[in-house]
Structures are given as structure tokens and as C-alpha cells.
Amino acid sequence: MIEVRDVRKSFGAQQVLKGISTVFEAGKNNLIIGKSGSGKTVLLKCIVGLLTPTDGHIFFDGKDYVAMNMADKVDIRRELGMLFQGGALFDSLTVEENVRFPLDMFTKMSMSDKKDRVNEVLKRVNLVNANNKFPSQLSGGMQKRTGIARAIVMNPKYLFCDEPNSGLDPQTSIVIDELIMEITEEYQITTITNTHDMNSVITNGDKILFLHEGSKHWEGDKVSLFESDNKELIDFIFASDFLKEARDARHDKLIAKLSK
């Protein structure tokens, strides 16, 4: 579980996060949504430690990450896995070497054990026969799968996904979303996903945090999303008139389907 308590972040005079508090539960797919510039990437970077909040606290299973010394932070970081928007795969390494990198760096496993573990996670993300390919030889979807494999190879307790669907076609997006959902449930990890993809929001949001101009504007789940009368949220989710009409026309059916 990750708790964010009154987190604020400013860059000079510009206040990007204005006191955000929420709890991201384990075994659930927690989504952060909001318009561009609403502060969701900054919040995610504060949580993973790439940015230090100007004020507030972030607790990883009760441990205050902001107040920790660097050595303790490194211990927490080894329990994090992160899927980056562009994959962030190391160009000079093959798929296998990319996925094996955290094992090489932080474990004393034998090479055969490491190879077994790498093959296990690559199989888990449905990426077989790509071990010796370089990132430049992979499609966008394959790069994301490699990124997920690298993120979960150390059995993390917390998984962060920054725009996992960006640059992917709708079908591949669904595959990646399903993979993240399955991994979250299977390993009972706390997953926080920063997304713009409305399909992800509507189908995968166990918990949804909606940010608007740096503040928490709404939170709930995918069912309560349809019942909310929060204007900014509705305008954001059902951006076009077509989507608004579709929502009104099929409201009850959608609620029933999502509630299952």
C-alpha cells in the first residue's frame, strides 16, 4: 500500500501539486488521470523518488519515503518496478540483457538461474524468441512487454506505469492493459498507472484518482465514474458529444457490465 499525504510540489513560483492525499491499495490497479499539465507525471515522479516533494509525505507500507536517508530509499527502490512511456530500454543491450540487468546488478544468482528467471518473465509477458533482439528491432508493443518484463523480474511490491498505452494501436493497448491487470492480481502488487487512455480508465480502474490543475478533483472506481456529476471529470472522460450520448444511452448496461 502506498499513501500520499498532502503532497505539494513547486518549481520556482509555479505550484504544480497543491496538497494531494490518497491511498493506493495493494493488489489493485490504481489509475491517475487528468489533462496534460494537471500534475499526474509530477505526482508519479514524486512517488517513485525522481522528484522530491516540496512538502508532504509518501508512505510505502507505513515507511515515510520522503524522510528516509538515501540508503533506505535505495532499499525501497529495489522493490519498485517501472514501465516508462517510451520503454526506457538500454539501447546497447539485447532484450535478454535488458531484463536480466536488475538481476545482474543486485543479485548473486547463478547465470543459469538468471536465464531461467528471464525466460520465465518473458514468457509471462508473451515475448518469446526475442531474447537476442535489440530494442531498435522491436515494435512498440514488444518494447512495452520488455519494459514490463524488466519491471517485474525482481518480483517488485510496487509497479508504476507511465502512459503504458502511448504510441500503441487500440488492440495492443488492450493487450498491455490486460497484462498489467493480470500481473497486479497475480503478484498482489500495488500498481499505479498514469494514463490518458479512456479504455484503460473504464475497464481497468480499480481506483481512479482524477487530478485537475494540481489538485485531487475526484476519486473513485470505474463504476462510480459513471455516476459522478463532477463536471471536469465528465468533460475529461466523455470529451466528445458522441461519447456523452453513448454514455447516456447505455448508462445502465455499462454500469451492470462494469459491476460484474
Place this chain on the structure above:
Amino acid sequence: MAEYIHASGGPIFHIGRYILMIKRCFTRPERAAMYWKETLRQMSNIGVGSVMIIILISFFIGAVSTVQFAYNLSGSMVPMYYVGYIVKESLILELAPTISGLILAGKVGSNLSSELGTMRLTEQIDALEIMGVNTISYLIGPKLAAAITMVPILVIISTITGIIGGLIAGDLTGYVSSTDFTQGVLMSFVAKNIYIMLTKAAVFGFLLTSISCYQGFYSYGSSIEIGKASTRAVVLSSIMVLVADFILAWLLLN
């Protein structure tokens, strides 16, 4: 870390951050084997990858020096075998380390800066940070170690190639016979000069690598910014190589 990148400051800020970066390069590695593997990769990249250009340029530097010294000494009372001696000493004390330093500032400096800048832009550095890797130590430490080891070796190659270039040029142009040139080269041997040459080479290697890595590591924004960082890396490294050349000459020759 990322917020530092967005900060911009004056020279004091950059010097301070550069010193902190160097300090962090020498922290204990998470896994020595990984650092060693990376150091070997960088030794190949910086050292082996630069051998041909160093040989090519040093050969002609030696050749041109021979022709010019021979031209200046012709008609004087100084015996022509002195050309070999002067070329050798010039190469050891000044030309080989400084020219190699400047060539490497261009070739290796821009390469290192672009590599780290691209890693920053594509979030590879963030990925390492999140894994808990000391990014400065892992990404810059092996490059520094490789440069401090390989640049002196390249300078030795440069000196030998320069002398060979001089020998061949002297003979081909007819200014100095190969016998006279060789006699001049073998005329005296001052061990201190070799020590000065290697010290210069190691210092230049350290400077051009650390400055280029600093520029690349702290670049941000877009590909345009990476290009600018690469240019700054080459310009600053070249200037600092020349400044260090003067300071070392002053200190070591006194």
C-alpha cells in the same frame, strides 16, 4: 535528481555540481563485476575506437613537423640529425598529448555527451535511478577509469606514429636522411619527459571525459538540447585541455 536538471545556474553552480558529480563517481559500486564489464566496454569504445584516427593524424603531425623544422634548420650551422631530436621531444612534451587530447575531445567528448544525453532523453537514466543504481557512479565512473587508462596508451601510440611519420617524410622529401633522423631520435633519453607526457595524457583524459559526461548527464529537453550539450562538451573540453596543458607545463617543467 531530475529537479536538478531543470535548474540553471551560473559558473559557480556548474562547478559545484561538477565537483559533486566527480565525488559520486568514486562511491562504492553495487556490483564490481558490472562496473568492470562496463569499464572494459568503455576502454574499447574510447581506446580501441580512437586508434585509427590517432595514428592517421599523428603520422602527418610528425611528417609536417619534420619538414618545417628541417626547412628552418637548413642553411644553419645546426646538424640535420637535430631534426629527429627536436621532432621527438616536441612530440613527447607537447604535440602527442595535446593534439591527441584535442582530437579525443572532439571524437570521444561528443560521443559520450550524446550517449548520456540520449539516455536522459529516453528515460534510461531514470530507469536506472528507480532500480536503485547509483547512476553517476555506474555511467560515468567506468568512462573516467577507461579514459585515464586508455588516453596515455593512445598518446604513446601517437608519439611512436609521429616519429615514424617524421622519419618517412624526412626521407621522402630529402630534407633529412633516415639515418640522420634516427640518430637524432636516439640522441638522448630524458625519462622525466615521458613522465610529463603520461601525466598530461591522464589529466587530459580525465578532463575531456568528465566535462563531456557532465554536459550529457545534465542535458534535458529535446534532441536540440543534446546537440547543444554535445557542442558545449567539445568546446569546453578543448579549452580545458589547453588550460591544463599550460598549467602542467608550468608545474612539471619547473
